[in-house]
Amino acid sequence: MPADEMAASTYRPLLFSIAYGMTGTVGDAEDLVQDAFLGLTKARQAGTEIADQKAYLATAVTRLGIDHLRSARVRRETYVGDWLPEPVVAPAGEPGPAEHAELADSLSMAFLVLLESLSPVERAVFMLREVFGYDYQDVARITGKTEVNCRQIFARARQRVAAGGQAHDSAPPPARRARGEELARRFFDAAAGGDMDALLGMLSPDVVFHGDGGGKVQALGRPATDPQRVARLLVAGLRRVAKLGVSYRPAWVNGRPGAVMYDAEGRVASVVGLEIADGVIQAIHSVANPDKLGHLGPVSDVGLLPER
Known part of the structure; x- marks a missing residue:
């Protein structure tokens, strides 16, 4: 060259x-x-x-x-x-x-x-x-x-x-990254285990849950607010996909703590990113639209909605 x-x-x-x-x-x-x-x-x-x-x-x-x-x-x-x-x-x-x-x-x-x-x-x-x-x-x-x-x-x-309520924030420094990873680990463990009290303790009172299924995978039609509702949605969602063999691995999503969900065959089912501030989770972004996951590897068909 x-x-x-x-x-x-x-x-x-x-x-x-x-x-x-x-x-x-x-x-x-x-x-x-x-x-x-x-x-x-x-x-x-x-x-x-x-x-x-x-x-x-x-x-x-x-x-x-x-x-x-x-x-x-x-x-x-x-x-x-x-x-x-x-x-x-x-x-x-x-x-x-x-x-x-x-x-x-x-x-x-x-x-x-x-x-x-x-x-x-x-x-x-x-x-x-x-x-x-x-x-x-x-x-x-x-x-x-x-x-x-x-x-x-x-x-x-x-x-x-x-x-819109969001100032630009560059990637967190190493110490804050470590704290973010630990909070994310506890968050996903609590959600997978159905521990509502632990979840509520990690969610901001103003938490917002965004879900993108693109009309191809079951997802929220509009952002969900209120910690109680968000916690219930998380527990129910992870419980449902766990029965289908889906598990998660911690990851960094756009420079923020999160996780990638994989099905029993190791295919990508969704990606979840967390926005953390002041030691609590301010926003959750879940991308399950298969069209947006192909660059990460083979994409799962778990949860696909029937074609109309």
């Missing part, structure tokens, strides 16, 4: 994280990154002088992401039930998320869901500035807007995100 291509490939984790933050889907993010590299190759073959490969690729991925979101809006509006992003998963105990997304731990499930309220350009500006730390001059160059316009867009987007 030529030296310049090797240098460009080192930007792949950053580019994936930008693309994933724009789309919320792993497969689409990988496609956008591939398209950006293809564009770079074609530009070189055409004799275009590219002084800054990183800037070129980041710009290409962001603009491709904006175009993708504009075409995806109709599909999102007709989505069955609660929409959640595809999870990025790493085994528990590892220092970071999946190899191809070393920066995606800055993009929690809750944060990505809130980004859905933004327009494609607002999302790009907000994410580049808030998550990846680009200055306004670079944000303007990448998005093709003026600096003044980018400042206005960012302020508007930040206000909308703040109204």
Whole structure:
């Protein structure tokens, strides 16, 4: 591989994280990154002088992401039930998320869901500035807007995100990661064992439970609130799937504690991520839509609803 291509490939984790933050889907993010590299190759073959490969690729991925979101809006509006992003998963105990997304731990499930309220350009500006730390001059160059316009867009987007009740929070430091893993372990053990008292002691009074089945797997039609109801849903759900041979393994989901559910044949049945703050669980995100799990391995057919 030529030296310049090797240098460009080192930007792949950053580019994936930008693309994933724009789309919320792993497969689409990988496609956008591939398209950006293809564009770079074609530009070189055409004799275009590219002084800054990183800037070129980041710009290409962001603009491709904006175009993708504009075409995806109709599909999102007709989505069955609660929409959640595809999870990025790493085994528990590892220092970071999946190899191809070393920066995606800055993009929690809750944060990505809130980004859905933004327009494609607002999302790009907000994410580049808030998550990846680009200055306004670079944000303007990448998005093709003026600096003044980018400042206005960012302020508007930040206000909308703040109204959703979620500030951006980067990946937790090692000590907090360890505490989070321990709380997650106790949480899943209590849910699997039907220990309501233990569960209620770990849930915030304002806890929210989101479930994404995509109309293909039984899931909540809308987010559930109230600790008592959430605890009952968790216990009933885990009891039901346990009878089908489903078990869980601790994992990191978008840089937050969680678990992957596997059926008796070792196929992925669902992914559950936890948002933890002040020592209690603030939100639970469960992704069971099989279309969103294929990048993690063979997908289970446990719980699939009959086709209409």
